[in-house]
Amino acid sequence: MRKDRTFLLKMLEIQVTTNVHTGHETVSLRDPYPFFAHKRRQAGVFPGTVMDYSKTPESLMPKREYSAVSFDAVNTVFRDGRVFSSAPYDKTIGLFMGPTILAMEGKKHRDHRNLVSAAFKSKALARWEPAVVRPICNALIDEFVDTGEADLVRQFTFEFPTRVIAELLGLPAADLPMFRQRAVELISYHVNYERAFEASAALKDYFVEQIEQRKSKPTEDIIGDLVSAEIDGEKLSDEAIYSFLRLLLPAGLETTYRSSGNLLFLLLTHPEQFAAVRSDRQLIGQAIEEGLRYETPLTTVQRFTTEDTALEGVEIPARAVIGVCIGSANRDERRWERPEEFDIFRKHLPHISFAAGEHTCLGLHLARLETRVALECLLNRLTNLRLLTDDDPHIHGQPFRSPTALPVTFDAQ
Numbered sequence: 001m002r003k004d005r006t007f008l009l010k011m012l013e014i015q016v017t018t019n020v021h022t023g024h025e026t027v028s029l030r031d032p033y034p035f036f037a038h039k040r041r042q043a044g045v046f047p048g049t050v051m052d053y054s055k056t057p058e059s060l061m062p063k064r065e066y067s068a069v070s071f072d073a074v075n076t077v078f079r080d081g082r083v084f085s086s087a088p089y090d091k092t093i094g095l096f097m098g099p100t101i102l103a104m105e106g107k108k109h110r111d112h113r114n115l116v117s118a119a120f121k122s123k124a125l126a127r128w129e130p131a132v133v134r135p136i137c138n139a140l141i142d143e144f145v146d147t148g149e150a151d152l153v154r155q156f157t158f159e160f161p162t163r164v165i166a167e168l169l170g171l172p173a174a175d176l177p178m179f180r181q182r183a184v185e186l187i188s189y190h191v192n193y194e195r196a197f198e199a200s201a202a203l204k205d206y207f208v209e210q211i212e213q214r215k216s217k218p219t220e221d222i223i224g225d226l227v228s229a230e231i232d233g234e235k236l237s238d239e240a241i242y243s244f245l246r247l248l249l250p251a252g253l254e255t256t257y258r259s260s261g262n263l264l265f266l267l268l269t270h271p272e273q274f275a276a277v278r279s280d281r282q283l284i285g286q287a288i289e290e291g292l293r294y295e296t297p298l299t300t301v302q303r304f305t306t307e308d309t310a311l312e313g314v315e316i317p318a319r320a321v322i323g324v325c326i327g328s329a330n331r332d333e334r335r336w337e338r339p340e341e342f343d344i345f346r347k348h349l350p351h352i353s354f355a356a357g358e359h360t361c362l363g364l365h366l367a368r369l370e371t372r373v374a375l376e377c378l379l380n381r382l383t384n385l386r387l388l389t390d391d392d393p394h395i396h397g398q399p400f401r402s403p404t405a406l407p408v409t410f411d412a413q
């Protein structure tokens with residue numbers, strides 16, 4: 001089982017070993033933030049990219065690209081879905097996920113989002129915390145607590161959101177290894193397109209089976225909720241359901257695994273702040289928000305202009321790709337003092353890691369809940385938690401970022 005997880009994590013990390021060449025400039029995958037700051041100081045928007053296209057097939061690479069790097073530019077793009085559309089996602093990640101709400105607009109998007117968001121109601125969240133999230137975190141800690149050491153990425157941060165999502169969907173426990181394997185193959189589409197397509201087809205077949213079972217025998221899980229969801233007599237089609245379920249893997253699993261790893265890394269490398277959180281659990285909420293601001297798991301998403309427009313004085317033609325650089329926006333010196341410092345005590349100002357406007361993350365409450373519970377369980381069970389730095393663990397990657405490993409030692413409680 002452990003070897004299996006290590007192999008899968010290696011697959012996820014292959015995508016982040018080189019530097020990104022954007023024209024004449026090089027973005028460090030270890031720390032792209034100096035590049036973002038350099039661009040942001042010149043202008044809030046620039047013609048060019050912040051993305052890594054080294055593994056992207058020529059046919060999928062944008063021909064005209066601009067990047068929004070200031071907080072205001074990023075916020076404007078997210079909030080103006082008419083000019084900055086997400087519809088062409090259908091021709092990029094939609095190839096792997098199918099037609100999802102991420103690429104829908106206007107009334108269709110609202111209706112669809114209302115139907116699927118019924119499965120993420122706050123009543124459900126309150127039930128999931130003690131019934132699903134906490135037992136899963138504790139069960140994972142049980143697996144390594146007696147050894148006094150662990151790699152928290154391999155043994156914890158990757159595994160808990162995978163198990164949480166599988167259980168919330170209502171998948172049989174015996175299917176977890178297959179689900180984990182296929183999920184990783186799907187979200188590693190940057191690395192291996194063919195395998196991602198195979199995983200997408202296999203997950204579709206698997207989810208169709210699960211949907212069919214629930215039509216004859218309703219269940220109280222997310223797939224069951226999606227099968228029975230109805231607005232004005234309208235139900236979701238099977239295609240809409242399995243596409244949404246596939247979207248949950250990059251949207252819900254990968255982001256949470258990476259952001260919880262980022263937060264742990266940041267706390268472990270800022271011992272005074274970690275000690276403060278340990279002695280006052282009320283600080284966990286603000287630590288999570290500062291972690292998301294300082295090291296968002298997803299630095300850049302995309303939009304596509306539907307008409308000629310201007311953003312922060314830069315003329316942008318219709319049908320251009322906009323790299324919406326959340327990572328840069330979150331460190332905009334016009335919004336935050338000392339933006340390049342991780343400081344859980346800073347005056348609270350909302351970050352934009354969950355996007356804004358109509359496509360604001362649907363799982364933000366679940367993501368916060370999962371991260372809080374994971375941290376609480378670790379703090380409750382492990383004392384004297386320290387990062388082993390011999391192998392230089394660090395946060396890495398672009399546009400997805402997280403620690404390469406989190407080797408720790410601790411005393412069990």
Ligand code: HEM
Pocket residue numbers: 086101102103113247248251252253255256259296297298301302353354355358359360361362363364366367
């Ligand atoms: C820290 C963790 C997370 C982060 C940083 C995050 C971030 C984001 C961002 C930036 C978007 C907008 C993408 C775009 O417009 O291009 C988004 C959308 C979305 N997220 Fe999350 N997410 C997280 C966790 C989750 C979880 C746990 C779920 C569900 C299980 C989820 C489900 C979704 C869905 C369904 C959308 C599409 C919403 C729409 O198009 O209306 N996310 N997320």
